[in-house]
Amino acid sequence: MEAVAFWVLAVAxxxxxxxxxxxxxxxxxxxxxxxxxxxxxxxxxxxxxxxxGVLVVLMMIMEMLVMAxxxxxxxxxxxxxxxxAMRHNTRGALAIAGTAFAALAAGILTVPWPEREGxxxxxxxxxxxxxxxxxxMLVMMVIGVAILAxxxxxxxxxxxxxxxxxxx
Numbered sequence: 001m002e003a004v005a006f007w008v009l010a011v012a013x014x015x016x017x018x019x020x021x022x023x024x025x026x027x028x029x030x031x032x033x034x035x036x037x038x039x040x041x042x043x044x045x046x047x048x049x050x051x052x053g054v055l056v057v058l059m060m061i062m063e064m065l066v067m068a069x070x071x072x073x074x075x076x077x078x079x080x081x082x083x084x085a086m087r088h089n090t091r092g093a094l095a096i097a098g099t100a101f102a103a104l105a106a107g108i109l110t111v112p113w114p115e116r117e118g119x120x121x122x123x124x125x126x127x128x129x130x131x132x133x134x135x136x137m138l139v140m141m142v143i144g145v146a147i148l149a150x151x152x153x154x155x156x157x158x159x160x161x162x163x164x165x166x167x168x
Contacts, residue, residue, distance in 0.1 A: 006046055013039035024083040026071050034064035051125040 016035035023029050037060035044053035121127035129137050 002046055006043065009039045009042045009046070012036075013043070027068060030064050030068050030071065034060060037064070049124060049128075051128060 013036045016032045016039065019032035020029045020036070023032055038057055041053045041056035041060065044056060046053075133140050
């Protein structure tokens with residue numbers, strides 16, 4: 001079952017990644033890119049990297065939605081839905097992409113892959129956190145909550161109705 005889910009997500013990720021360059025508006029390209037990132041996050045969840053998978057999903061949802069909101073606010077055409085070409089310098093881009101693909105494929109096929117040593121950690125999330133942050137992990141968790149509380153407080157205080165609503 002996991003193999004089927006892997007291949008479905010892989011094909012969907014590549015398909016929606018291609019759609020970014022095929023659709024004819026910035027808004028559609030944004031949501032196609034979001035779909036591709038969500039499929040990549042699903043792949044991470046499938047291989048047991050729950051923290052990274054959820055992180056990718058949450059970050060990409062927020063990033064792409066913010067991008068869509070800014071397109072609606074600031075683009076000359078309504079909501080970024082006007083047709084436009086999403087391809088520029090097609091021949092040069094194809095040459096660069098083909099060369100990069102050939103170089104990476106050659107590297108995959110010619111470099112000797114190392115053998116696995118040891119066993120995976122019992123909790124990969126904890127191991128990843130310790131590898132990235134070391135002893136500062138607890139501090140960063142507290143700072144993350146403090147930053148979130150600061151963002152929420154800033155939005156509440158900056159709202160038009162004010163801190164105490166219409167009664168102020």
